[in-house]
Amino acid sequence: MDNLKPTSAFKLSAIASLVIGMGAYLIGLYNATLLLNEKGYYLIILLYSLFAAVSLQKVVRDKQQGLPISKPYTMICWVSLAIAIALLVIGLFNADMLLSEKGFFAMAYTLSLFSAITVQKNIRDMLAFKQDEDAPASPEIIE
Numbered sequence: 001m002d003n004l005k006p007t008s009a010f011k012l013s014a015i016a017s018l019v020i021g022m023g024a025y026l027i028g029l030y031n032a033t034l035l036l037n038e039k040g041y042y043l044i045i046l047l048y049s050l051f052a053a054v055s056l057q058k059v060v061r062d063k064q065q066g067l068p069i070s071k072p073y074t075m076i077c078w079v080s081l082a083i084a085i086a087l088l089v090i091g092l093f094n095a096d097m098l099l100s101e102k103g104f105f106a107m108a109y110t111l112s113l114f115s116a117i118t119v120q121k122n123i124r125d126m127l128a129f130k131q132d133e134d135a136p137a138s139p140e141i142i143e
Contacts, residue, residue, distance in 0.1 A: 005129040006122045014118040021111030022046070028104055032097070041091060046109060049084035050116045056081050057117045061124050 025046055029039050056077040063069050088109055092102045 004125070006125050011122050011126075014115055014122055017111055018115035018119055021108050021113075021115050022050075025105065025108035025112055028101070028108060032101065034095075034097075038095075042088075042105065045084060045088050045091065046112065049081065049088070049109070049113055052077060052080035052084050053113050053117050054120045057120045058124075061121070065128075 026043075029042055032039065034042075059069055059074050059077050063074070088106070092105060095102060097105075
């Protein structure tokens, strides 16, 4: 298998992006003038979205590697991510916030979502790279 090992800089930037995105979202949520149940709504949307995105990335990667994946689970992953994104869009559209606050939450959410997928991809790439390193070298056939 021709697996390229992610560089340390790429892995660290993905982790930093995830921490920054989630941190900004959570700090913004803490400082927002929202009711506690509204803050809970936005927190659960973030957590649900991150789980759905990572799960979908895993399904796509497993399928790419030829591992058996059930169609219902694949559909659940796609639908879950779509629902999570739709819930955020609907919530922000109807929220009583400044447009700049809505944009802040949307951008921190997007950064977190993308970073979570990238971190998961890096983990899978590192595992595949390690498996390739650990595999015994196949002897060449001499004709």
